[in-house]
Amino acid sequence: MTTTETTIQTPTTYPRAVRVWLMIGVFMVFMQIVIGGITRLTGSGLSITKWEIVTGTLPPINAAQWQEEFDLYKETPQYQKINEGMTMGEFQFIYFWEYFHRLWARLMGFVFAIPFFFFWARGYLDRPLLRRLGMVVLLAAIVASFGWIMVASGLIDRPWVNAYKLTMHLSLALVLFSYLFWTMLTAVRPYSQVIHSTSLKKWMGAIGIVLALQLVLGGIMSGMKAALFYPTWPDMQGEWIPAILFRGDSWTVDNLVEYDKGPFMAALVQLLHRTTAYVLTIIMLVFSFRALKQVNNVRFRRGIYALVTVLIAQVTLGILTVVNSVGTIPVALGVFHQAVAIVLLSVVLFLWYPLRKSQS
Numbered sequence: 001m002t003t004t005e006t007t008i009q010t011p012t013t014y015p016r017a018v019r020v021w022l023m024i025g026v027f028m029v030f031m032q033i034v035i036g037g038i039t040r041l042t043g044s045g046l047s048i049t050k051w052e053i054v055t056g057t058l059p060p061i062n063a064a065q066w067q068e069e070f071d072l073y074k075e076t077p078q079y080q081k082i083n084e085g086m087t088m089g090e091f092q093f094i095y096f097w098e099y100f101h102r103l104w105a106r107l108m109g110f111v112f113a114i115p116f117f118f119f120w121a122r123g124y125l126d127r128p129l130l131r132r133l134g135m136v137v138l139l140a141a142i143v144a145s146f147g148w149i150m151v152a153s154g155l156i157d158r159p160w161v162n163a164y165k166l167t168m169h170l171s172l173a174l175v176l177f178s179y180l181f182w183t184m185l186t187a188v189r190p191y192s193q194v195i196h197s198t199s200l201k202k203w204m205g206a207i208g209i210v211l212a213l214q215l216v217l218g219g220i221m222s223g224m225k226a227a228l229f230y231p232t233w234p235d236m237q238g239e240w241i242p243a244i245l246f247r248g249d250s251w252t253v254d255n256l257v258e259y260d261k262g263p264f265m266a267a268l269v270q271l272l273h274r275t276t277a278y279v280l281t282i283i284m285l286v287f288s289f290r291a292l293k294q295v296n297n298v299r300f301r302r303g304i305y306a307l308v309t310v311l312i313a314q315v316t317l318g319i320l321t322v323v324n325s326v327g328t329i330p331v332a333l334g335v336f337h338q339a340v341a342i343v344l345l346s347v348v349l350f351l352w353y354p355l356r357k358s359q360s
Contacts, residue, residue, distance in 0.1 A: 014187045022184040029177045037338040039101045041331045044094035051148045078159040132183045139176040163223025170219040191354040203287040210280045217273040226266035227325035242267035303351045314340045
């Protein structure tokens with residue numbers, strides 16, 4: 001099949017400072033998602049019980065303030081059902097990660113806002129980029145709002161946040177990252193040609209859909225701590241498909257909603273996450289093989305090599321995370337698994353970019 005390339009028209013060349021600014025923004029969103037993963041896996045997300053946008057910028061600075069925060073945490077279900085008797089030092093550890101997660105979000109606001117007004121005043125930002133940046137602000141506000149909705153879900157009855165709300169928060173954060181990454185690509189313009197290939201576009205579309213599904217399933221699996229129920233691979237505690245999934249009485253609304261009261265949802269979500277991983281691996285490898293045969297663009301081919309490398313790393317990390325989830329989720333492996341998932345998403349977007357009909 002013939003693949004052609006046409007030169008991209010670039011009427012607007014953004015100053016280097018704008019391009020670097022967007023790259024920094026992408027990196028900061030990436031780090032915020034990683035910090036969020038650490039916060040989740042260390043059980044730190046419920047340590048701060050209030051959402052104070054301005055006054056919450058400063059942490060407790062004396063013993064009295066620390067005791068006040070600790071007393072508020074002692075009223076939560078997480079402390080009463082899981083962490084009762086923890087020391088002040090242990091509380092300060094989990095408080096640090098939640099505080100750092102919120103502080104990094106505030107820092108992102110400053111890094112975005114101050115240069116934005118400077119670049120806007122100097123005329124460095126055209127209308128298309130301004131529209132994209134406006135969408136970035138809207139998405140960031142939505143992500144932050146769902147962050148508090150997620151935290152609030154763990155302050156009433158359950159000793160942890162609702163897995164579905166956590167997944168929504170994470171999914172929106174990934175949408176924000178993807179949109180900002182694409183915006184960065186439009187400004188940096190890493191390719192000088194559009195690659196015209198109907199078959200590769202279709203394969204990339206399939207990758208996008210399956211990858212999006214896999215990221216959502218990963219969020220649900222993490223929120224439900226589903227790896228703890230079946231910490232084996234390639235089977236699931238000696239079964240290829242857990243027997244509980246064949247029981248008709250397990251498929252109830254209560255099991256879907258009250259997922260933490262039995263192994264049904266853990267079995268279902270982990271099976272779906274594993275199966276989708278196999279499908280995604282096959283699709284990405286087929287796409288890579290076909291792309292290397294059709295496309296001679298050096299930068300695109302390097303992207304293909306990166307895709308295969310990151311894919312292998314991600315599959316390996318996923319397996320290691322599952323088999324080491326005996327009694328508790330391994331924080332380091334879980335965080336790396338999430339971080340590499342974002343890298344994989346970035347490589348997919350990088351490869352998708354020149355396959356589009358235009359670079360607008």
